[in-house]
Amino acid sequence: MKTGALVLGIIGGLIALIYGLVGYGIGSLGSAAGAEGSGMVTLVSIALLIAALIGAGMVKAKPVIGAALMAIGAIGFVLILGFNFFSLIPVVLLGLGALLGFLGMQEDARQSTKA
Template sequence: MRNAALTLGLIGGVLAMIVGFFGYGYTEFVSRNGAIGDFGTQVDHPMVIKVASFLAPILAIAGAAMARSQNIPAGVLMLASALGIYVAFGFGVFTMFPIAMCGLGGILALAARQPDSH
């Protein structure tokens, strides 16, 4: 289960990084260039988007890296990453897989009681 948590956390973290690049870039673009009609309006809380864009992928990848040796902190980090993505971006077509993979990786890491057999 720890290997599955590691894999899911890495994939979820990379997907969260892609979502984060676009989220951060969008808020920066609108703040520098202003609103573009109805298409490019600023989000309600741009700093939440920016912080989650930075922290969520780091938490997921760090949790994945720790999944084999320290499963409890790893699970907490991956679940925090999934929660951060959900709070900042909501649940949609581009966030459902990072949320699901980070969340499932966190649950698997927390559920792992002993090291995986080799």
């Protein structure tokens, strides 16, 4: 389960990061054209997606922390981008990765009680 969480988390995180970088680039063009924008929102949006990727990478070693980071990244992505078709793809992948990470933690607990 942890390997599935790792794969889904990395794929979902990379797709979300691509969306975030494209949105950051479009936001930068808008601010260069004179539109007021919040630099903090763009910074948080990129940081959340990087945290989701870090969580995906560490889900095999620390499943609880990795799954929590992926879940926070998915929730933050929906809050920033909204719930639509484009946000659904990475959010579902990150959410499934987080779920598999949490299930992997329970799998480790069951194996330690049998030994």
